[in-house]
Amino acid sequence: MRVDKARNRETVLAAAARLFAAAGDPDEVSMDAVAVAAGVGKGTVFRGFGDRRALVRELWDETLARFDAENPPAGSTSRERVLDLLLRTWRFKREHRVLGLALERAGEGSPYATAGYDRWHTTLVELLAEVPGDREFLAHALLAAVRSDLVEHLRSLPDEDVQAGLRRLVDGVVRPG
Structure with missing residues (x-):
């Protein structure tokens, strides 16, 4: 795995973890919100995980x-x-x-x-x-x-x-x- 891809993956997972920990309901955590919190583009999140379900599973x-x-x-x-x-x-x-x-x-x-x-x-x-x-x-x-x-x-x-x-x-x- 490329270094930047691995770094983005870890950054996105860490951002998603923070958002889910702070949320009151799962529907509050969108792919857009994860991208913003991770400081990456939405396309980076989708390329890395495919969809929200895959991100949640990971x-x-x-x-x-x-x-x-x-x-x-x-x-x-x-x-x-x-x-x-x-x-x-x-x-x-x-x-x-x-x-x-x-x-x-x-x-x-x-x-x-x-x-x-x-x-x-x-x-x-x-x-x-x-x-x-x-x-x-x-x-x-x-x-x-x-x-x-x-x-x-x-x-x-x-x-x-x-x-x-x-x-x-x-x-x-x-x-x-």
Whole structure:
């Protein structure tokens, strides 16, 4: 990749990240706004990413890759690791709520076809190895509790309530002890 192209890519992603972090709604972040914030022409943004959906996916992938690298599931039991993953995913999606909503709204019509969902699902299936029943379904059901639209809907809930609710959910699927 040419040096200027790589620099423009990083500049555009950084500008988009700032805009999504400051926005109240994903629709507030247009390609025009990203170009202005990055100090590049709109054509540069489109040549680099193709369209808004691709830009959002690229930004989400980078953000999620940092999250995954910094936060492997913690805990000694399957239950603790499942709970840790859900709690961290909730916090991650709350912190990046507008970007997550933009991704879930980005064209495919399904939050299950988004970047990262397969990784979280695969991790949960592995963590549920000791649980009888359809682990594939259970992993999907657990991930439904941390969908971006639900995180957005419940964002005024105190952290303690979210933690308690996720703990009860996990306890219902993965029996303590």
